[in-house]
Amino acid sequence: MAAAAAEGKEVRRDLWGQEYRTSSADCAAALDAYYAAFMSFGRGRGAAILRAAAADPSCALASALAAHFVGPRDPAAAAVFLAAAADNLGKATEYERAVFRTLSALLGEERDHEVALDRHFELLKGFPRDLMSLKRAQLICFYMGRPDTSLKFVEQVLPENQDRNYIYGMLAFPLLELGRMDEAERAARKGLSINKNDVWSQHNLCHVFQQKCRFREATEFMESCSPSWTACSSFMFTHNWWHVAVCYLEGESPLPKVLEVYDQYIMSELEKSDCEPAEVYLNALGLLLRLYVRGHIDPAKERLTALLDALKNESIWHVEWLLDLLILWALSSMSEFKSAHNMLESLKSRVSSMDRSRQQVMQKAIQLAEAVYEYGKGEHKKVFDTLGPDFDALGYKMIGASDEQVDVFNEVWYTVLINAGETSKAIEVLGKQIRKREGASFLWRLLEKAYSLDGRGADASVASEKANDLQAAYFN
Numbered sequence: 001m002a003a004a005a006a007e008g009k010e011v012r013r014d015l016w017g018q019e020y021r022t023s024s025a026d027c028a029a030a031l032d033a034y035y036a037a038f039m040s041f042g043r044g045r046g047a048a049i050l051r052a053a054a055a056d057p058s059c060a061l062a063s064a065l066a067a068h069f070v071g072p073r074d075p076a077a078a079a080v081f082l083a084a085a086a087d088n089l090g091k092a093t094e095y096e097r098a099v100f101r102t103l104s105a106l107l108g109e110e111r112d113h114e115v116a117l118d119r120h121f122e123l124l125k126g127f128p129r130d131l132m133s134l135k136r137a138q139l140i141c142f143y144m145g146r147p148d149t150s151l152k153f154v155e156q157v158l159p160e161n162q163d164r165n166y167i168y169g170m171l172a173f174p175l176l177e178l179g180r181m182d183e184a185e186r187a188a189r190k191g192l193s194i195n196k197n198d199v200w201s202q203h204n205l206c207h208v209f210q211q212k213c214r215f216r217e218a219t220e221f222m223e224s225c226s227p228s229w230t231a232c233s234s235f236m237f238t239h240n241w242w243h244v245a246v247c248y249l250e251g252e253s254p255l256p257k258v259l260e261v262y263d264q265y266i267m268s269e270l271e272k273s274d275c276e277p278a279e280v281y282l283n284a285l286g287l288l289l290r291l292y293v294r295g296h297i298d299p300a301k302e303r304l305t306a307l308l309d310a311l312k313n314e315s316i317w318h319v320e321w322l323l324d325l326l327i328l329w330a331l332s333s334m335s336e337f338k339s340a341h342n343m344l345e346s347l348k349s350r351v352s353s354m355d356r357s358r359q360q361v362m363q364k365a366i367q368l369a370e371a372v373y374e375y376g377k378g379e380h381k382k383v384f385d386t387l388g389p390d391f392d393a394l395g396y397k398m399i400g401a402s403d404e405q406v407d408v409f410n411e412v413w414y415t416v417l418i419n420a421g422e423t424s425k426a427i428e429v430l431g432k433q434i435r436k437r438e439g440a441s442f443l444w445r446l447l448e449k450a451y452s453l454d455g456r457g458a459d460a461s462v463a464s465e466k467a468n469d470l471q472a473a474y475f476n
Contacts, residue, residue: 009021014035014061018093020096024055027056028052035132039166040232041235043274050069060086063081063085064081066081068107075107085103098123098126099133101122102133106140117149120133121137124153131164131170134157138154138170141153141174143398144398145396147177148178150173168188169187171191181211184208185205187201189201191204192205197225197228203239206240206243207404215247216474222247234280235276237269238269238279238282241266242283245262249287251471259299262287266287285323286322292333301334314342314346322401325368328369329373334376341373344373347369348366351365351366364396364398365398368387368396371386375412380420381420394407396409411442426446427447439470448460
């Protein structure tokens with residue numbers, strides 16, 4: 001019956017010209033809506049792709065993409081969609097079969113992320129204008145901590161996509177993750193010259209400003225862009241506001257300004273009917289940990305208290321590794337030790353079920369989880385013993401985090417070194433980091449403390465003066 005239906009299916013073209021088959025105009029319209037929402041980090045992505053698959057169950061492309069969407073949270077449903085796509089490959093287009101092959105490597109019995117990356121390279125060689133698959137490939141790279149591979153993907157297809165919407169935002173992100181900030185800034189600005197409301201280019205330009213310690217520029221730019229975020233997903237809306245709050249915090253703006261962003265723009269997202277709560281908690285906790293590290297413990301714990309019931313609900317566990325680590329810290333720091341221990345053991349169980357090569361990679365994530373658990377308990381010496389003297393959070397990107405997101409664990413590390421009495425090591429690592437980000441006043445304040453504890457009063461005074469000068473220059 002499926003083959004007979006396929007015989008009459010019309011060949012259509014998607015937003016970028018790739019051919020696929022469907023006899024349903026509703027399916028085609030829903031696929032276009034899904035593409036647009038996916039590329040713009042918009043709301044309603046799930047509803048759109050499920051609507052497409054329902055409108056034409058014999059459309060291999062719609063079924064395959066629906067499988068990819070539901071896969072992370074409902075593997076059984078993903079298997080059903082993937083089987084439906086497989087049943088309709090006989091009359092599918094070459095493009096649909098290529099998409100099916102890539103998604104099978106992510107979702108099927110042969111699940112292998114390295115194979116999935118190889119197949120995305122093959123797909124994009126044949127269909128270089130397929131920005132949807134490029135975005136998906138870059139997401140895989142992100143969760144594997146592979147910005148170099150992500151850059152190769154976008155460079156492969158860039159010649160075929162000059163002056164097209166979204167492409168330069170996708171170029172900017174791996175560049176900034178590789179530390180190529182000037183190139184990343186040019187790419188992000190190029191993306192905004194094509195579409196000023198490209199939220200990914202906006203976000204990436206903010207990353208550049210943050211890394212270059214241009215905090216006032218970052219907040220002014222992002223707040224000017226904020227009206228364009230109303231249609232964004234819960235993650236992207238709260239994540240962009242998280243960037244604003246972090247820039248206020250790093251620029252040592254008055255604390256109420258930071259808390260205003262948290263209360264009015266991040267947590268308010270939970271009031272929306274189509275909110276994805278886990279996406280909000282990821283950004284909320286990421287900000288609260290930064291407040292906590294900087295000594296703003298009471299306002300952080302006040303807000304953590306309001307989140308505790310939600311964080312103990314295991315339905316939001318294991319959505320993102322970064323979120324799991326932040327939940328683990330939150331539970332531990334609030335003396336919810338039973339729930340924190342259960343989370344830690346659950347993470348270890350997850351890793352033990354992985355194949356051997358993946359287990360080896362994720363052992364570092366478990367090491368970080370154990371350290372975060374001890375940090376929440378205030379056991380700084382145990383954190384030092386767990387991480388060892390050469391820890392650098394940038395080596396832990398397998399948890400699925402950007403440089404800015406993972407950097408909070410370096411901030412934890414610096415404070416641990418000081419509080420564990422490892423002042424000489426703290427002075428060494430802070431000196432290296434300051435050479436990269438000389439305009440970050442918090443680093444100078446930590447260096448001042450380390451110098452003071454090490455009996456180097458004159459050096460402490462110099463560091464203090466530098467931090468004060470930076471603070472005066474930021475927002476005064």
